Amino acid sequence: MSWAWGNRGLLAHYLVQHLYLALTPVLFGIIVAVPVGVMCVRYRWTWPPILSLTSIFYALPSLALFSVLIDYTGLTDWTVIIPLTLFSLSVLIPNVVDGLRSVPAPVRQAADAMGFGSLRRVIQVELPLAMPVIIAGLRVATVSSISLVSVGQLIGIGGLGYFLVDGVQRDFPTEIYTALILILILALLADTVLVLLRRWVTPWEAGRRVRPGSRILTATWRGTSAGDAA
């Protein structure tokens, strides 16, 4: 404890870097995944090749990517952010597609028949209804990204991963445990924020999660097909 307190400045520095390195790829990922997912649902023929591509992203070892990228992006944050973005995409695109496909056909048809244009239909009807599945994907991508950042320490950019490597080199377990606990806390906090976000953006789902006569929430982690895709 006294070690952690004594190094709180350094811990805070790497904690912020860790968050930045973990969340930027998820942000990029969702910005790309939504339009790509919409395209895959709209033009069905684009889906098989993109699914294959996401599977490749998922399977690519980050280490290999670092050594390739280092020739182009050097020892900058981008060398970590790019591989993690690809990983996020491998989780998020299939979830966006699953989410959009989970919209019941009668609802989509009713939207057409009411006179929604196709862009408006996507924004006002399909994406809101896909939200639970998309956010489930965001949770997987975010938690994975937070845990994967540490690997970046192999090229010297790894957030809290710094302490993991440093602790091993100095044979100083306290440092390792402290970093590990902080990473876990980050992951849990981020996940909680996303759960709250889902409740906030999907008020219509509230009643469905509560079993009749009980206040117990049934955890539903729907449509996390990233594992299947990979």
Next chain:
Amino acid sequence: MITFESVTKRYPGGTVAVDALDLQIPDGRTMVLVGPSGCGKTTTLRMINRLIEPSEGRILLDGQDIMQTRAAQLRRGIGYVIQQTGLFPHRTIEDNIATVPLLNGWPKARARERARELMDLVGLDAGMARRYPYQLSGGQQQRVGVARALAADPPVLLMDEPFSAVDPIVRGTLQDELIRLQAELRKTVVLVTHDVEEAIKVGDQVAVFYPHGKVAQIDTPEQLLGAPADDYVENFLGFDRGIRRLAFFPAVGLDLGTGTVLAADTPVGQARQAAKRAGESWVLVTSAERLPRGWAALAELESRDGHEVLGQVPLAPYGHTFRVSQDSLRAALDATVLSRTGLAVGVDDEGRVVGVTSYERLRAAIQAAEEAADSEGAGA
């Protein structure tokens, strides 16, 4: 007026869903398209708002080719109700109903106000406005679907098997509601169903489809039941169409007997004479307010002292009654068949006795109605 001019819908692979269809749907009436699965009735409906586009031919809405209006624009002027309601699960009831006004750029407050009006119109409690669709029963959801379709007050309303997903009792109620709404709003309604009973109940006109995209007969329900165009239509209409057709003839046309309707204070002797004069073996005993009390048998009356009054005689229950001003000959016949005396009681809206039927009187009324219908059919 919606006009189909030799409209054909052919799918890739050669399946013909609708085959050179000519159809005219007059304004302010309910046209029901009925037929077996795959007969093209739903395709026909969906071509009206361009959810499906015809391969050949033209569809005119008030004389204008629908292909000349932008699809989204066209659809906002045509209400649409579907079987599984298609309500937006993420929108409250009021926002579901306000969908088309909002698309048309109404301010939110005005659109919601309109939604409340429609909830009232379709018989939904105002307290449901802020609920989500999953919190409503199937029947209530279907009412929301109808309200949503009517929100922008479109002249045309398309209904694609709107009541087939709810249980029979709710279905009956919703059909009655549609008839009531339509009497008030006079929209041009096109309704698709596979249920011929529904078609006959709600349609002003019914188009019966052959199995493969051609129309077998377009007629009023009463004409359809009375004169099916061919064996296919006759089979499709099903059993006892003669009796079902009587539903279109009002009971007002019945010449009801009143000679044997007697108050409870009538002396038995006088009742005996009345029954014999009318040639009936039962008299209907009523209260002083002319409410029915029961049947007294002539045989019983003859075994009694003529100075007794009818109120002292044991009575057989009067059974089912029918309302003369509102019910049909079918209801009158049904009440007569169910009655143990072979006579049934026609009442007014307050339940007071108007008169009694008999098979003879029914036969005369049916015959008169048939003749009137025939001359009307020939004149048209």
